[in-house]
Amino acid sequence: MRLVCLMAGSSSRLLPLTTSQHKTCLMLEKRRILDYQLESFERAGIESKTFVLGHGATQVAQILFESLAGTHFTISYNPEFRSRNLDWSAWLALSQNSGPVIYYEGDLLIPPSLLKQVKNSPAEICIAVDSESKNPSIDTLVIAPDGKVKHLLFIEHGTAESQPGDGAIGEFICFVKLGEAARKFVVDALSVLTFKGEMQLYRIFEQAFSRFTTEYVDADGRPWIEVDNPSDLQRASPLAEEILAS
Template sequence: MQAVILSAGIGSRLLPLTREIPKCLVEVGGRSILDHQLAALHAAGVERAVIVGGYRYRQIGAHLAQARPPLPVRLVFNPFWAVASSIGSVWMARDQLDAPFCLLNGDTVFAADLLAAALAAPGEGVGLLVERLGEAEPDDMLVTVANGGICAVAKDLALDVATHRSLGVIVSHGGDAYAQALERVIARPDGIDAFHHAVVAELAGYAPVRAIVAGEGAWQEIDRPADIAAWTGRGG
């Protein structure tokens, strides 16, 4: 199992923290988001990681050289980070998507036990890590789950059909289904503007996609300065 971490964006909602550093190097509880992620992935049994950088990506490389992460890491540059959505970063790592992988956004901190349970969840093919929806937040990626499978994924999904929110983690046990769906989505006229969840939505239209419901373990998306305090306040 390898990880693909999407860390190319500028993180404008975290300004001024991201004026001089990429979002993944913002510190949360005394450690960068990236260091939190690599430690959790290693503890969860992931063997190596590919980090897709864009904005100030050379700083990510310098950080990795100094930090000595606990698992082998390869940094890939996404030169289209300023003109494409997150699907562009997935495309830059497409040669990794036939083997077993977990893909995650570079702005979310996870407890290792939550990731380990997601990777060990039973089932074949592609899965999306979700949690049951309580009160929806404006930036939530909403999901409809039925009979253990993903039916729909979108930020503008109607609240009367949304049952869960996505944690942004995709798990695949291998095969080319996800990569083929990625190519179909990004090849459309507006494909580069799609969030990477559009690949899951595409695949769910014609093949089973597992809903991996998050169990125990904290997680926190770091979108705004207040989110940093929310994670440290939970003892993470």
């Protein structure tokens, strides 16, 4: 199964650390975020990978060529990462090849066991949820009344709050397994967008939930982190080795 990893953004909330480099090149104690991510992919049995690069692309590409020599991966350069939203990077990656795929947002560091569990799901769509999240600022909640995934409550750069009876089951961990039919549906929906303003990808995922078999996997206490700001970066350093071991 192919994994598509979006790594084009400029990570403005981590300035000045990201002035000239992508945040995946930042150090977590002894290793870079990207080093941990690549090891997680390997341990999860991901054999084919596509990386969408933009800000800091030269440095990231060099690391990829050194670390992934002899393996199957491709790089897609997105020169419009400042003028177009995340939907454009998603379209670039998801439209490249047919077949099932894992959509993966490049600021994530997740346990190989969780990635493997989502990858091996028999459902057409599988997402990951943290029902025990301690994240002080959850931007996306999974709404699943009666256990059926229906809605992603997304507040960009804000906090999504559950309401009584809404069926919220936990925080959305931003990677999704898509079978071929679901991948094609998402690509077709993305292809008609303007790629301006707020991203529409999560809305498209919601549409797909109602059309295809969808299940979720709970992190169930396993550590993970999305590195989005200085506080996340500080928390990630002592967690990185634990995440890889989970």
